[in-house]
Every structure is written in C-alpha cells, then in structure tokens.
Amino acid sequence: MSTRTESVDLVGDEAAVNLTRAALFAALVGAFAYVTFPNPVSPVSVTLQVLGVFLAGIYLGPVWGPAALVLYLVAGALGAPVFEGGSAGVGVLVGQSAGYLWSYPLAAGVVGAVVHRGTALRDPAAAGLVTLVAAMTLGTVVVYGLGVAGLMLVLSLGPVEAATVGALAFLPAEALKLAAAVGIVRSDAIAAA
Amino acid sequence: MTLGYVPGDSLAHRLDPRSKLLVQVGFATAAYAHTTPRGLAALTLLAAGCLWAAAGDLDDLWAYRFALPVLLLAPLVAGATLGEPWFRVDRAGAAALASYRVLLLLVVAAAYVRSTPVRDSRAAIQRTVPGRAGAFLGVGVGLVFRFLPLLRRDLLAAREAIRARGGGRLPVHERMRLIAVAGTNRAFDRADRLGTALAARCLAWNPTLPRLAFGPADYPALALGVGLLASAATAAI
Numbered sequence: 230m231s232t233r234t235e236s237v238d239l240v241g242d243e244a245a246v247n248l249t250r251a252a253l254f255a256a257l258v259g260a261f262a263y264v265t266f267p268n269p270v271s272p273v274s275v276t277l278q279v280l281g282v283f284l285a286g287i288y289l290g291p292v293w294g295p296a297a298l299v300l301y302l303v304a305g306a307l308g309a310p311v312f313e314g315g316s317a318g319v320g321v322l323v324g325q326s327a328g329y330l331w332s333y334p335l336a337a338g339v340v341g342a343v344v345h346r347g348t349a350l351r352d353p354a355a356a357g358l359v360t361l362v363a364a365m366t367l368g369t370v371v372v373y374g375l376g377v378a379g380l381m382l383v384l385s386l387g388p389v390e391a392a393t394v395g396a397l398a399f400l401p402a403e404a405l406k407l408a409a410a411v412g413i414v415r416s417d418a419i420a421a422a
Numbered sequence: 423m424t425l426g427y428v429p430g431d432s433l434a435h436r437l438d439p440r441s442k443l444l445v446q447v448g449f450a451t452a453a454y455a456h457t458t459p460r461g462l463a464a465l466t467l468l469a470a471g472c473l474w475a476a477a478g479d480l481d482d483l484w485a486y487r488f489a490l491p492v493l494l495l496a497p498l499v500a501g502a503t504l505g506e507p508w509f510r511v512d513r514a515g516a517a518a519l520a521s522y523r524v525l526l527l528l529v530v531a532a533a534y535v536r537s538t539p540v541r542d543s544r545a546a547i548q549r550t551v552p553g554r555a556g557a558f559l560g561v562g563v564g565l566v567f568r569f570l571p572l573l574r575r576d577l578l579a580a581r582e583a584i585r586a587r588g589g590g591r592l593p594v595h596e597r598m599r600l601i602a603v604a605g606t607n608r609a610f611d612r613a614d615r616l617g618t619a620l621a622a623r624c625l626a627w628n629p630t631l632p633r634l635a636f637g638p639a640d641y642p643a644l645a646l647g648v649g650l651l652a653s654a655a656t657a658a659i
Contacts, residue, residue: 238627245625246617248558252565253573253613257605259566260573264581264601266594273491280602288606296558303559304566307543308535310425311570314488317425318531319446323454324524325492384496385520394492394499409598418603419610 251293254285255301258333259311269405271398276313279372280406282333283365286340287414290350294337302330328379329372329395336368343367353414361414365407373400425485425532427539434476434537438636439546441643442534445472448650449530453523455654462522469529476533486528493521540567545631557627565616573609580604 240248258281265274285294305311306319313326322330342348343364344356353361373396380391413419429435434442449472453465473482501514540563548560580601589597636644 235628237624240621240625240627242617242621245621246614248561249565249617249620250610250613252562253569253609253616255562256566256569256573257609259570260577260605261602263574264577266598269594277598277602280598284602284606288610300559300562300566303547304563307547307563308425308427308538308540309563309567309570310485311566314485315425316485316488316528318528318535319443319450320524320527320529320531321489323450324527325489325496325521380492380496383520383524384493384500385516386496386500390496390499394495405595406598408595409602412595412599413603413606416599416603419606 247293250289251297252300254281254289254294254297255304256311257281258285258298258301259305259309262311262313263315266402266405268398268402270401273398275399275402277406278313278333279336279369279403280410282337282372283340283368283406283410284413286337286342286364286368287344287353287361287410288419289337289341290345290348291338291341292348294341295334298334298337301333305330323383325380325383326376327383329376331379332372332375335375336371339371340364340368354417356414358411358415361411362407365410369400369403369407373403425482425535428477428536429539430477430537432475432477432537433639434472434533436637436639437537437643438634438640439538439542440550440634441636441640441647442538443546444647445643445650446530446534448647448654450527451654452650453526455657457519457523459519462519462526465523465526469526469533472530472533476537478533478536482532482536483529486525486532489524489528493524496521540564541632542634545634548631549634554627557629560631561625561629569612572612573605576608577601577605 258278261277261281264277266277268275282298285297288294289297301311302322305317306322308317310317312321312330344353344360345351377388377391377396380386380395381388384391384394386394449465449468453462456462456465473479497514497518500517501509501511503510544560544564547563548556550556551559584597584600589600592600
C-alpha cells in the first residue's frame, strides 16, 4: 500500500471568518428569494434579494460583498435552489434574468465602495443618510441597467419594451427596500457588524 | 417542489460533472447561435434527451414556473406597437423564439441539477478553477448548500413571530426591515461561530477532494459539448 504526504495550507483566522461570512451572506440572499411581499403597483410579488445585495455591500464591504454574491451565483449554477422561486442551474444564469443576476456582485461592490469610501471597512452607521441613499440608488441603477440590458439581449427586445417588462413594475418596490435598508443601518440593529 | 439532486443510476448520474458542465455551456452557446425554428427544433430533441438521460420528467421543470410570466409576456410586448399595424408579427416571432430558447436552457440545467450531487459539483469547481479562488468557491458553495435550509427556516420563524405580534398591520418597508434584521443577525451569528470552529479544526486551502475521473461514457459527452461549441463558432463566422 502506498502512502502520500502533502503539506496542509491552513486558512488564517481572519480569512476563515470572512469566508464563512461571505458564504452565509450568499445563503441569506438565496433565502431572501423565498420571502415575498406584495408589490404596491403590480400583481407580481417582489422578493428581498436586492435588499440582500445592498446589505452585502454595506456590511461586508466592496471586496467580500461581491465575493459573497459570486458565491451565490456559482452555488445557484451548481444546483442550490437560490434563484427566484427556488430555481437553480446554469440555464438561469443565461436566461431572461441573466442581466439582474450578473449585476449583483457589481452592485454590491458599488454600494460597498460608496458606503466605505475605499476597501477598508468602517462603521456603516457612521455614513450619512445622503451617502447611504446615494450608494443604494447607484446600486439600483446598476441592477436595473444591466437587468434591462440582459432582457434586451436574451429576449430580443427593444429598450422600451425591456424596461416595460422588467423594470417599471418593480422600481417602486425598490424604493421600499432602500427605505428598509436605511432603517436597518441607522437603527444599529445588526449586532455583528 | 424545489429542484434538487435525486440519487439514481441513470446515464447522466454516471457522468463526470465537468463533462456535464461542458455540455451545458456548449448547449447555451449553440442555442444563442442558432435561434431559428430549425436550430431550436434540433436543440429541443437534444434538451429532451438530456432530461431523459438524467431520468427526469416534466415535474422537474415545475421549479422554473416563475420564469414563465416574463417569457410569455415578452413576445406580446415586442409585437405591440403604438399605431399601425398595432401588432407586428415578425417582432413577436423573433421574441417568441428567444423566449423558447430560454426554456430549453432551463431544461438542460434541470438535467444537471437532478443528476449531480453537491460534493461532485464542489470538486468539479475546485479542480477546474486554480489556486485559492477555486478553494474559496469550493468551500463557499459547500457552505451555501449546507446553510440555505437553516437560514430559510430562520426567516420563516421571524415572519411567523412578526405576524403573531400583529406585524401584518405595519407598513411593507417596516416588515421588510424586521425580517432582514432577523435574517442578517442570524446569518452573522452562525458565520462567526462557524468561522471560529473551522479555524480551530484546521480549515485548509488544499483539502482532500473526492476523486473525479472521466469514464468511458464521458468521452461522447465531452465530444457533444465540443461539437455544440464548434457549431456555434461556425455559425458566428
């Protein structure tokens, strides 16, 4: 019987915590896909996923926030039921919601970079109201900009048609999520941040 | 019903996950390159074959029902015009083909998800992506699969608790805030405990992965994947 020896390359304590936080946040964004709320202007209900993207940028920062969302996309592609309505698979990443999904890591990076003003993390509650709102508005622009572009490419629609199908009915709900996120950050309710 | 891995002994279950991923990438590229009635008819047969090879049936596609409203609406919106002739059949037809193409991609994805255990998917990604990025993705994907059901339960419990305290009367953004706070706090709590525990148990960047090896059935699958990519490339040229 042959034996094999290999040296073990240990993950440092800080990296281990960052890695688990990113993975758990990815799972949380996936779990948010199952929480639906009535949409004020449309019969199609909304989920909390984009709120999860905002919070990933705010609490994990511009490096680990996007990393968490990359994990979310990879896990979903490999079969974790984390996409809308508990769906999964590579097909979803090249399907009609491709633009929205691919925009998530970028949006989390934008939100994180604006809130933390660089790669070093600072207390998000210390960021002013204007900074928070600006960060998340930019994040929403990224998500819907790429989402509508994705619809145009995947479903061969024109810009107005794609915006009608994929953005108009959902933007009012995004304002609610933005208000919820501001409430979360400013209430200091997140203990571990 | 959620789509997930179902143990079995079908042809797709015996394939290496890497060849199944290559077939999916090839299929998606071919579907985008050949969005014509003839191309999609051929790909329909192939997609049905993939699902059949994974011993799947139409029930497995139920998880994708949320995609249907947009896919059905897109051709109608694309065809509608303000003014004469009010509805352009050619535009609606192009959008309908594009919608149908997405459905086919979802069928092939369902075949993969049904026939591939998480451990194999994780090993495939870790062996394909080099270095620490691959290790990060591998460990992270494993943890997402492990913790998704727990966090879903946390959110459900939070929702029940809010409802029991008359939270149904609160404005929507307030309910969103309460659920997100509960979920995020539980996620951070679990992550910090898990991070400490993993560091204490010598979490390594180079863990021992399950063995993956291409078997005889993998070579036709790899050839199929490469063939699909080649057909897309020739169509693009």
